[in-house]
Amino acid sequence: MIRTVADLQKGEKGTIEELSFDEIPLALMEMGCIPGKQVTLIQFAPMKDPLYISVNGSHFAIRRETAERIILDKLLCDEI
Amino acid sequence: MKSNKKLNVALVGNPNTGKTSLFNQLTGMTQKVGNYPGITVDKKQGSCKLLDGTTTTITDLPGTYSINPTSLDESIVLETLLDEESENYPDVVIVVAEVENIKRNLLLFTQVKDLKIPAILVINMTDQMSRKGIFIDVEKLREVFQTEIVLVSARKKKGIDDLKLAIQNYENYAVNPLFKISEKIDQPYFDEIKTSLRGFSLYKSWLLITQKQHVSFISEASKHIIDKFKVDQNKLKKYQHKETIYRYQYINDILKRTYTIDRTKAKDLRSRLDKVLTHKIFGYVIFTSILLLMFQSVFDWASIPMDFIDATFSDFSEWSKQVLPEGVLSNLISEGIIPGIGGIVIFIPQIAILFLFVAVLEETGYMSRVVFLMDKVMRRFGMSGKSVIPLISGTACAIPAIMATRNIGGWKDRLITILVTPFTTCSARLPVYAIIIALIIPEDRVLGIFSLQGLVLMSLYILGFGSALVSAYLLNKLLKVESKSFFIVEMPNYKLPSIKNIFFDVVEKTKAFVLGAGKIILAISIVLWFLASNGTNDFKNAEQIVTQKSQGKNITTEELESEIASFKLENSYIGVMGKMIEPAIEPLGYDWKIGIALISSFAAREVFVGTLSTIYSVGSEDEGTIKQRMAAEIDPITKEKRFNFPAGMSLLVFYAFAMQCMGTLAIVKRETKSWKWPMLQLVGMGALAYVAAFITFAILK
Numbered sequence: 189m190i191r192t193v194a195d196l197q198k199g200e201k202g203t204i205e206e207l208s209f210d211e212i213p214l215a216l217m218e219m220g221c222i223p224g225k226q227v228t229l230i231q232f233a234p235m236k237d238p239l240y241i242s243v244n245g246s247h248f249a250i251r252r253e254t255a256e257r258i259i260l261d262k263l264l265c266d267e268i
Numbered sequence: 269m270k271s272n273k274k275l276n277v278a279l280v281g282n283p284n285t286g287k288t289s290l291f292n293q294l295t296g297m298t299q300k301v302g303n304y305p306g307i308t309v310d311k312k313q314g315s316c317k318l319l320d321g322t323t324t325t326i327t328d329l330p331g332t333y334s335i336n337p338t339s340l341d342e343s344i345v346l347e348t349l350l351d352e353e354s355e356n357y358p359d360v361v362i363v364v365a366e367v368e369n370i371k372r373n374l375l376l377f378t379q380v381k382d383l384k385i386p387a388i389l390v391i392n393m394t395d396q397m398s399r400k401g402i403f404i405d406v407e408k409l410r411e412v413f414q415t416e417i418v419l420v421s422a423r424k425k426k427g428i429d430d431l432k433l434a435i436q437n438y439e440n441y442a443v444n445p446l447f448k449i450s451e452k453i454d455q456p457y458f459d460e461i462k463t464s465l466r467g468f469s470l471y472k473s474w475l476l477i478t479q480k481q482h483v484s485f486i487s488e489a490s491k492h493i494i495d496k497f498k499v500d501q502n503k504l505k506k507y508q509h510k511e512t513i514y515r516y517q518y519i520n521d522i523l524k525r526t527y528t529i530d531r532t533k534a535k536d537l538r539s540r541l542d543k544v545l546t547h548k549i550f551g552y553v554i555f556t557s558i559l560l561l562m563f564q565s566v567f568d569w570a571s572i573p574m575d576f577i578d579a580t581f582s583d584f585s586e587w588s589k590q591v592l593p594e595g596v597l598s599n600l601i602s603e604g605i606i607p608g609i610g611g612i613v614i615f616i617p618q619i620a621i622l623f624l625f626v627a628v629l630e631e632t633g634y635m636s637r638v639v640f641l642m643d644k645v646m647r648r649f650g651m652s653g654k655s656v657i658p659l660i661s662g663t664a665c666a667i668p669a670i671m672a673t674r675n676i677g678g679w680k681d682r683l684i685t686i687l688v689t690p691f692t693t694c695s696a697r698l699p700v701y702a703i704i705i706a707l708i709i710p711e712d713r714v715l716g717i718f719s720l721q722g723l724v725l726m727s728l729y730i731l732g733f734g735s736a737l738v739s740a741y742l743l744n745k746l747l748k749v750e751s752k753s754f755f756i757v758e759m760p761n762y763k764l765p766s767i768k769n770i771f772f773d774v775v776e777k778t779k780a781f782v783l784g785a786g787k788i789i790l791a792i793s794i795v796l797w798f799l800a801s802n803g804t805n806d807f808k809n810a811e812q813i814v815t816q817k818s819q820g821k822n823i824t825t826e827e828l829e830s831e832i833a834s835f836k837l838e839n840s841y842i843g844v845m846g847k848m849i850e851p852a853i854e855p856l857g858y859d860w861k862i863g864i865a866l867i868s869s870f871a872a873r874e875v876f877v878g879t880l881s882t883i884y885s886v887g888s889e890d891e892g893t894i895k896q897r898m899a900a901e902i903d904p905i906t907k908e909k910r911f912n913f914p915a916g917m918s919l920l921v922f923y924a925f926a927m928q929c930m931g932t933l934a935i936v937k938r939e940t941k942s943w944k945w946p947m948l949q950l951v952g953m954g955a956l957a958y959v960a961a962f963i964t965f966a967i968l969k
Contacts, residue, residue, distance in 0.1 A: 211505065213754045217512045218334040220372050230539070230759075234548045237644050238653070240759055244516070245371045247538075247759040249640045254755070 193241060194255040196229035202260035203227070204243070209257050220244030221258065275324040276357065277316070277435055280345055280380060281364030282373050283331035284633070284760035286392040289422035290364055291328040292768050294431075299328075301776055310780075311344075318432045327356065333372065335379040335475065336508070338754070340674050349383055350472060351485045360386045360438035362431070367393045367402055368761065370527060374519045375512075381413065382445040382471040386438045388416045390431060395421040401530025408526045414442035423766055445471055452514045453507050464493050478504050541762050545637050555638055562625045563663070563729070566695075570617035577617075581610030600797060608793030611874055612786040615665070618695040620778050622664035626657070627773040631765035639757050649737050650744025652676055652755060655685040659736060662692035663729075666932045668777055670939055678753020684743050686939060687949060690932050691736035693729045693924070696873040700923050701728055703877055707899055708916030724920075731924050735956075788931045792871030796842065796879065803840035810836045842867070856922065856958070857915035857965040859903070869928045876923075914968035918961040926957035 196202055204223050207216070220243050221227075230247070231240040237252040281287040291299070295314025312328040329348060330341035337343035348356055361380050365373030370391065381387045391404065409417045416434040420427030450458030450470060458470060465473040468490075476483065476490070477497045486494070498504070544550050585606045592598035629635045635657060643653030654676045661669035669689050676682040693701075705721050712720045806813060814832045823831075837843050838860075846863035853863050865879040880898060901910040927933070933946040940946075 212509060213756070214336055214505075214508055214512065215333065215338045215754065215756055217509055218336070218372075218375060219756060219758070220516070222513050222516055231542060231546045231640075232548075233546070233641055233644055235644055238640055238755065238757075240542075240546065240640055245369060249636075249643075249755075249757045249759060251643070251755045 191260045192256050193227055193229065193239065193250075193258040193260065194236075194252055195260075196227070196239075198229055198232065201226055201228045205259045205261040207257060208259055213254075216250070216254065219248055220246040227258070227260070274315075275322065275435070275438075276359050277324050277326045278348060278356075278358035278361045279326060279328045279364060280349075280361055280376065281331060281390075282333050282366070282369065282376060283758060285331075285364045285366040285369070285373060286422045287331060287364040288328065288769055288772075289766055290362075290390065290392060290420065290431075291326065292772055293422050293425060293428050294326050299772065301780065312776075316432070318436050319429060320436055322436070324435060327358070332376065333758075334376055335383075336478070339677050346475065346479070347483055347485075349380065349385065350475065350483055353485065358385060360388065360435060360441075362388050362390055362435070364390045364392055367391055367397055367404075368400065368529075370404075371516075371519055371523060374523075375515055377413075378446050378515055378519065379471075381415070382447055382449075384443040384445065384469050384471075386415070386441040386443055388418060388431070388434050388438070388441070389413060390418050390420055392420055392422055394419040395424050395426065401532070403528045405526040409522070412522050412526070413446065414444070416441060445469070447515060447518055449474060449507075449511055449514075453510050457503075457507075461497065464497075465490065478508055538761055542637070542759075545634065546640060551637070551641050555641060558629070559660070562622070562660075565625070566618050566621050566663075570621055573617040574614055577610065577614050581606060581613070585610075599801065600794065603801075604794045604797030605790070607878060608790045608797075609786075611793065611872075611878055612782060612789050614699075615695050615874070616778060616782065618698070619664045619781055620774055622661065622695075623668075623774045623777045624770065626661055627770045628765050630657075631763065631769060633760040633762045636757055636759050640759065643755065649740040650681070650684045650747075651688075651740055652678065652681040652685075652753065653757065655681065658685050658689050659692055659733070662689045662694060662736075665694050665696070665781055666690045666692070666929065667935050668781060670932065670935050673939070677755070679751035680744075680747065680749045681751075681753050683749060683940065683945070684740050684747070686936055687743060687945060688736040688740045690927055690929065690949060690953065691732050691739065691925070693732040694873075694929075696929065697728075697732075697923055699874050700869075700876045701725055701920060703895060703898070704911070704916050704919055706895055707911045708913050728920060728924055735925065788934070789872045789875070792868070792875065792930070793878075796868050796871075796875070799842040799845070800837070800840050803836070804844065807836055807839040810839065855965065856961045857918045857969070859910065861901075862910075862919070866922075869923075869926075871928075871930050873923060873928045914965050917968055918965035921964045922957045922961040924957075925953055925960055927953035 191202065193202065193204075203226050204221065206223055207221070222244070225244045228242045229239060230242055233240075233249075238249045239252065239255045240247070240249045241255075279287055279291055291312065291314065294316040298316075299312060299314030301310045301312055314326050314328075316324050316326050318324060327348070329345045332342040332345050335346055335349065337346055348354070348358070349361070351357055363373075363377040363380055365377065377387065377389055389409070397403070404419070406417050406419065416437065418427055418431045418434050420431055422428075450462075458474075461473050461477065462470050465476070468476065476486065477494050482491055482494070545554060585602050588598070588602040588606060592601060626635075629638070638656055639653035641653075642656045646653055646655050655673070658669040658672045658676075661672055666689050669692075670686050673682050673685045673689075676685060702725075705724050709721045709724050714720055714723060810832050814828065814835050818828060818831065838847070842864050843860070845867055846860035849863045849867070850858075850860040853866065858866070861880070865876045868875045868879045898911050899909070902908070903910050927949045933950060936946040936949060937943055
């Protein structure tokens with residue numbers, strides 16, 4: 189099963205495997221969201237949308253639809 | 269620098285890096301806001317004296333995370349840094365980074381540096397370094413980046429002189445690109461770009477090719493070549509992503525050697541505050557309380573200076589009447605211009621207080637949390653979490669609120685926000701509401717504590733927000749606008765607000781309101797004065813006609829004068845206009861006098877009160893207040909009070925919905941670059957106001 193940032197629990201971490209967009213928003217990558225980096229889910233807004241995450245030293249909020257497309261590396265997330 | 273041309277310095281940096289604090293430290297009171305030609309983004313400039321006595325012009329460019337823009341504001345940064353021919357082209361760029369977020373900040377630095385402009389890296393908030401366990405090897409960084417690195421603490425005024433010295437030496441910094449995109453990504457492809465687009469550096473060509481829209485200044489010939497490269501969009505995107513990844517790798521490698529942070533030292537203020545402020549229950553409770561506090565203060569604190577301003581201007585008008593020699597010009601001054609200026613100045617307290625709150629909420633970093641909390645709710649109505657800020661600012665004035673929509677990325681979200689913002693109860697509606705409520709609602713208390721009048725006023729606010737949301741919902745369903753919106757909002761560290769930053773922010777926005785909206789209000793006041801003091805032939809012969817009519821009747825000279833005055837008003841141009849629309853507004857419960865006020869309100873709502881006071885003061889000599897005069901007004905047919913409950917409610921509803929503000933229409937035209945949208949607002953909101961007022965009057969009558 190594919191795990192994405194949207195599957196993270198509050199406080200949980202994961203490592204980005206790939207960004208699966210038809211068209212990856214460049215701004216997302218420029219904010220630090222690039223493969224190999226660790227993501228921490230800090231907070232949900234009600235109905236789990238948007239999500240407040242921290243990655244690569246940046247803290248920002250994205251919508252659920254975006255989070256669902258950031259695929260996490262299954263193996264690594266247990267180790268970190 | 270001996271040349272006449274002043275040194276141009278541009279400040280760029282991520283939002284929340286303290287760039288504005290640094291700008292304020294460098295320029296102080298010399299700063300002013302202008303416009304970039306052709307577009308509406310504010311251009312903040314100031315001058316700064318260097319240590320050797322030379323003066324420089326410092327431009328504060330909008331905050332951005334990258335040179336690749338995602339919004340209108342951000343595109344200014346790209347345009348300014350690419351257009352070498354422009355008078356705004358910087359001789360040196362200061363890239364502001366923040367000590368804690370240095371990695372992401374360096375992405376922008378490497379991009380700017382690659383444009384071959386001398387670039388100084390400023391690392392701000394260095395006073396926090398020891399507290400957060402951060403160490404930076406500045407010497408080594410200087411070596412790698414081949415430029416000056418300056419550590420500052422803008423808030424504590426530390427390092428400012430070092431920065432000035434660094435600016436002085438700008439000619440000594442290497443301008444070779446740090447990062448060679450071609451080698452890493454696709455050498456042949458970039459070689460082709462290099463040979464096709466001569467006259468531009470490679471990175472500049474690459475930026476020109478990858479932008480969605482052409483920058484404004486390039487030649488047709490270059491556009492043609494660029495378009496050829498634009499055909500393969502997938503390739504461009506892929507390479508942009510690779511570029512970003514490689515840039516981050518490059519930055520990581522450098523930081524590994526030059527930057528250490530002791531994570532255990534980080535005191536976790538952020539996470540503790542976030543736990544409460546973004547909590548799914550407490551978060552909303554706190555936000556609502558802040559809103560209530562804000563509105564409470566807008567009314568309570570502002571009423572004292574407002575009363576003072578009101579009294580001062582009416583005294584001033586009286587005084588000028590006595591001092592100036594009689595004549596048309598004196599009338600224009602004392603009855604047109606002075607009350608006109610007064611009508612603008614009276615809003616300054618409310619608007620300044622509201623801007624003060626918004627500035628504090630933004631400076632502390634709290635506003636991002638509100639955007640986070642409200643996004644889902646606002647999306648239901650076709651807007652974005654970022655629409656909350658314009659909607660709140662709209663309670664002061666729709667004009668700056670509509671300008672604040674510029675950072676909403678998606679066009680549809682932004683358009684809907686622009687279209688519905690004028691429904692929020694702006695401060696210009698307040699005087700209208702206040703006087704009508706005072707006339708038709710008794711001063712009773714509900715449950716012993718809540719004043720009935722206050723409750724009615726609050727329901728009008730709720731009506732305003734409610735209709736903004738409902739119309740946004742409908743517009744979202746109806747509008748066929750293609751737009752991709754992508755939502756990403758930085759959650760900055762919490763900070764204590766800087767008094768200096770807030771002061772400059774409030775002054776700047778208030779000034780923009782006074783000069784922008786003020787010009788229109790003043791102009792309309794003068795036009796109104798002209799229309800009221802000139803008229804048809806009957807107007808000119810008023811004295812004769814009235815005197816003839818009243819012959820044989822037993823009336824005093826005073827009564828005669830009053831008769832003449834009201835006859836004059838009826839036959840002035842504005843009176844004729846009021847009479848003309850009387851049949852249309854009769855079903856709403858209004859007469860031609862209110863009609864005059866309605867017409868003049870289309871310039872700006874607050875003119876309503878002023879117009880009525882002019883109309884009613886003309887007809888009578890007694891010195892009662894405007895409220896007493898309005899209360900005494902009788903409908904000649906029904907012999908009932910003119911401002912009775914049904915007519916008053918109908919007026920309140922009309923003012924809640926109608927788009928009566930030329931200033932807003934003008935700004936909507938400017939921001940949407942089309943007359944279509946302001947016309948839709950004018951007609952749509954006008955029709956809604958008419959129908960709603962008609963129904964209200966019909967039911968209550």
